[in-house]
Amino acid sequence: MASLDSVSIAILLGSVLVMAGILSSLLALRFGAPLLLVFLVIGMLAGDSGPGRLQFDDVRTTYLVGSVALALILFDGGLRTRFASIRTVLAPSVVLATVGVLLTALITAPFAKYALDLNWTESLLVGAVVASTDAAAVFLLVHTQGLRLRPRVGATLEAESGTNDPFAIFLTLMLVEYISLGSSSASHVAMEFIQEAVLGALVGVFGGRLVVIALNKVALPQGLHAPFVTTAALVIFGGSQIMHASGFLAVYLAGIIIGNRPTRAHNSVVAFLDAATWLAQIVMFVLLGLLVSPSRLGASVLPAVGVAFVLMLVARPIAVFVCLAPFRFNWREKIFIAWTGLRGAVAIFLASIPMLVGLSKAYLYFDVAFVVVIISLLLQGWTLAPAARKLHVALPRAERGPRRVELDLPGQLEQQLVGYPVRPKSLYFRRGLIPSWSKPTLVIRNENILTPTEADPIAPGDYIYLLAPPEKAESLDRFFVDMQPGSAPDPHLLGDFMVSGEHTLAELAEIYGVKVGEDEGKLTLADYFDVHLDRAPKEGAELPLDEIVLVARSISGGRVNVVGLRLPEEDETPPPLTRAQALRKKLAEVWTSVAGV
Numbered sequence: 001m002a003s004l005d006s007v008s009i010a011i012l013l014g015s016v017l018v019m020a021g022i023l024s025s026l027l028a029l030r031f032g033a034p035l036l037l038v039f040l041v042i043g044m045l046a047g048d049s050g051p052g053r054l055q056f057d058d059v060r061t062t063y064l065v066g067s068v069a070l071a072l073i074l075f076d077g078g079l080r081t082r083f084a085s086i087r088t089v090l091a092p093s094v095v096l097a098t099v100g101v102l103l104t105a106l107i108t109a110p111f112a113k114y115a116l117d118l119n120w121t122e123s124l125l126v127g128a129v130v131a132s133t134d135a136a137a138v139f140l141l142v143h144t145q146g147l148r149l150r151p152r153v154g155a156t157l158e159a160e161s162g163t164n165d166p167f168a169i170f171l172t173l174m175l176v177e178y179i180s181l182g183s184s185s186a187s188h189v190a191m192e193f194i195q196e197a198v199l200g201a202l203v204g205v206f207g208g209r210l211v212v213i214a215l216n217k218v219a220l221p222q223g224l225h226a227p228f229v230t231t232a233a234l235v236i237f238g239g240s241q242i243m244h245a246s247g248f249l250a251v252y253l254a255g256i257i258i259g260n261r262p263t264r265a266h267n268s269v270v271a272f273l274d275a276a277t278w279l280a281q282i283v284m285f286v287l288l289g290l291l292v293s294p295s296r297l298g299a300s301v302l303p304a305v306g307v308a309f310v311l312m313l314v315a316r317p318i319a320v321f322v323c324l325a326p327f328r329f330n331w332r333e334k335i336f337i338a339w340t341g342l343r344g345a346v347a348i349f350l351a352s353i354p355m356l357v358g359l360s361k362a363y364l365y366f367d368v369a370f371v372v373v374i375i376s377l378l379l380q381g382w383t384l385a386p387a388a389r390k391l392h393v394a395l396p397r398a399e400r401g402p403r404r405v406e407l408d409l410p411g412q413l414e415q416q417l418v419g420y421p422v423r424p425k426s427l428y429f430r431r432g433l434i435p436s437w438s439k440p441t442l443v444i445r446n447e448n449i450l451t452p453t454e455a456d457p458i459a460p461g462d463y464i465y466l467l468a469p470p471e472k473a474e475s476l477d478r479f480f481v482d483m484q485p486g487s488a489p490d491p492h493l494l495g496d497f498m499v500s501g502e503h504t505l506a507e508l509a510e511i512y513g514v515k516v517g518e519d520e521g522k523l524t525l526a527d528y529f530d531v532h533l534d535r536a537p538k539e540g541a542e543l544p545l546d547e548i549v550l551v552a553r554s555i556s557g558g559r560v561n562v563v564g565l566r567l568p569e570e571d572e573t574p575p576p577l578t579r580a581q582a583l584r585k586k587l588a589e590v591w592t593s594v595a596g597v
Contacts, residue, residue, distance in 0.1 A: 037377045039282055040370075043289015056290040059355045065287055066349040069280035070165070071237040071251045072230070076277045077162045078255020079270060086159045089152055092327045093159030096337075100160070100319045101167050104131040104341075107315035108307065115303035116368070122361065125175040129351050129365055130311055130372045132168030133161045134344025153333050153393050157340055165346055166249035170196055172350045179359055192244075199245030201253060207236040208257025215263045225265035226272030229258065262414070262470055267406045281345070288348045288370075297367050304371035311372060312380065316341045332391040339387050343369075343376040405465075406473060415467045417441065418476055424460040425482040427559075433479060433530050438468040478536050478558060498553060501526035501560040505545070514546035525550065526559045542566075 046054050086093065105127030113123035138161050149157070174189055211232045220228060236254050240247035263269070297304075320338040329337070351369035354362040388394035405419035418438075422429055434440065443455035444463040455462065468476060499508065505528060506521035508514060520528070528545070529537045529552060537560050541552040554562035 037374065037381070039285030040289040040292070040374070043286040044292050044294065045289075046286070047290045047292065054290060056287075059291070059352055062284075062287045062291060063349075063352050063356050065280075066284050066345070066352065067237075068234065069277075069284040070346065070349060071234060071248065072273070072277050072280045074162060074165065074248055074252040075233040075237075075255040076273045077158075078252045078257075079259035079273060081158060081162065081256050081259060083256060083260045085151070086155045089156045089159060092324055092329070093156050093163060095323045096156070096160040096320065097164035098167050100323045101128075101131045101164050101171065103319035103322060104311070104315045105171065107318055108311050111310045112303075112307050112368075115306050116300065116364065118361070121175060121179055125172065125179065125354070126307065126365060126368055127315075128168060128171040128175055129369050130307070130343055130347045131171070132164045132343075132346055132350075133157075133341045134346050138340060138342050148394060149388060150333070150393050152329075153336060156337060160337075162252055163249070166196070166200065166246040166252070168346065168350065169248060170246065172353055176353055176357060176359065179354075180357060195244060196246040197249065199243055200240055200247065200249035203236060203240045203243070203245055204250035204253030205257060207232075207239075207250065208254035211236075211254065211258055212261045212263055215258075215265070223268075226269045229269045230273060230276060266470060267416075284345055284349070288345065288352075291352070291366065292370050296363060297371065300364055300367050301371055304368040305375060307368055308372040308375040311343075312339075312341070312376065333393055336387060336391045336393045339380060340384065342380050342384075343373045345373075347373050404474075404477060406470075407465075414469060416470045416473060417465050418468050418473045419463055419465040420476070420480040422458055422460055422462045422464055423480060423482055426480045427530065428464075428479040429458065429460060431527060433527055434466070435468075435472075435476070435479070435533075436531055437472060438466045438476060440464055440466050475535050479530070499525060499563045499565060501529075501554075501563055508545075514548055516546070525563045526561070529560045529563075 045051060047056065105124060108127035108130065109120070109123040112118060112126040113120060116123070116126065118126065138157055170193060174192065211229060214232075215225065215229070233251050233254060237247040237251045240250040317335070317338040320341075321334055324334050324337070347369045348366070351366040354365050359365075385394070403421060407417040407419070420428075427433055440452040442465045443450045443452055443458065444465075445455060445459070445461075452458075452464075455464075458464065466476065502524050504521065505516045505523050505525065508525070509516040509521070523531065528550070529541065529543060532543055533541060536558065537552050537555060539552055539555055541560075543550045549566040551564040551566055552560045552562075553564045554560070
């Protein structure tokens with residue numbers, strides 16, 4: 001019975017620690033504190049050197065939990081990544097995730113060698129452990145601090161932080177193997193890397209495609225889709241690891257494949273994984289905190305602080321500037337990307353590998369990684385928003401989006417039900433606009449369900465549900481937020497191939513002789529872009545209208561303010577592609593055909 005009581009006590013204490021982490025996150029979010037830091041501190045307070053006095057030194061369990069948690073975090077990150085948003089920054093992101101990690105480790109190693117009294121291999125291991133950025137830390141902080149980054153900068157950070165973990169893990173394992181065995185060849189390391197990268201990519205792509213097929217072909221009971229996808233991700237991860245491929249790369253790519261294909265129960269899968277990854281992060285961070293011994297940190301804390309500052313102020317900036325030199329990033333964007341290289345749970349997780357295999361000085365690697373993470377989160381984490389604004393890479397804060405409700409429709413993948421509350425200042429209520437690819441289906445008013453015809457006219461406070469393709473559903477948001485005031489364009493634009501967005505199609509037809517349907521004659525040009533574009537309009541967006549092409553020349557208040565007219569006689573032959581552009585286009589076509597995105 002005593003053994004049963006000990007199990008019950010372990011369950012109670014474990015659940016209390018997780019509950020404390022969940023509740024403390026509310027306080028951390030309120031003050032913008034890095035959540036990872038909060039969870040680590042809770043683990044430290046509960047450990048043998050804190051008031052909790054819990055004796056925990058099970059490195060194997062910590063490594064197992066960390067592996068599962070990191071696999072789920074990477075899979076969830078891939079699932080939420082829109083391939084269209086990272087396609088243009090794939091090359092710089094991959095360079096940062098590979099060459100950047102290697103350069104960071106190489107530049108950090110000399111200082112670690114002399115500060116910590118290590119040999120060259122051991123100092124390289126220190127550099128490898130702390131070289132990769134942490135995706136969860138970066139984007140959690142960006143979200144909690146309300147930052148909207150420039151699309152190219154945000155996409156680069158997203159792709160880099162999602163893909164650099166596999167390379168950092170590979171580098172760490174190679175160095176641990178070298179220290180354990182005492183010898184290794186360059187050809188062996190190169191073959192191992194190629195095997196892990198290529199096999200990991202193949203398993204991830206084909207595993208993701210198989211999961212998509214299974215989701216859409218197998219009639220699973222309602223509620224089992226999300227657990228099926230989650231366990232399938234772990235199967236892909238475990239299978240890759242057994243084949244000596246990179247399981248972390250495989251699971252990230254599988255998430256991208258699944259997230260960019262139409263599947264059943266997509267919304268329930270995303271919601272389930274969101275909760276699962278939160279729980280995984282909390283458990284992993286608390287366990288890592290339990291392994292830390294503040295009394296052991298005393299001898300290595302000052303050298304570790306030095307390693308942290310060399311990493312943040314020297315190694316990471318040099319690696320970023322070297323890797324991004326061939327790409328069109330300005331110096332402000334490079335500085336911000338360098339400063340946003342936050343270290344998180346990945347570094348501490350990697351530092352547990354030497355402890356697991358029993359290397360000498362294993363606890364030194366762990367303690368250094370812990371100090372580096374703490375300083376990175378305190379210094380870089382709390383200054384992220386001021387740095388973004390000072391370097392002009394932050395966009396103005398957008399109004400918080402409407403409360404969108406998404407419901408999957410059983411038996412088909414082409415449409416889903418999307419619901420919104422109707423606001424009095426929304427584009428939908430003010431102008432009655434709705435995209436051509438969506439269809440109002442029902443209205444809820446005073447707890448009564450009405451058809452759109454019965455509810456006409458729609459009133460503020462109603463809830464309206466529309467049918468829309470899943471990949472376009474998010475684009476409906478802009479029709480149900482409050483309209484932003486737009487600046488008035490030059491009133492003399494009409495007639496000069498540049499037209500105010502507030503002129504109607506009927507006026508345009510009268511002057512330029514284009515044919516416009518009777519039902520569209522009352523639409524303004526801004527309305528025409530809103531109705532027919534799949535996404536929010538951007539400068540340069542084009543729409544055909546009879547024999548001419550409308551081009552968005554200026555955006556104000558989220559709507560097209562000035563429209564350019566491209567007449568039929570203009571030469572529309574695109575300029576020939578350069579060799580680099582032709583190669584990128586060919587690679588994109590190959591990836592699309594293989595991955596199906």
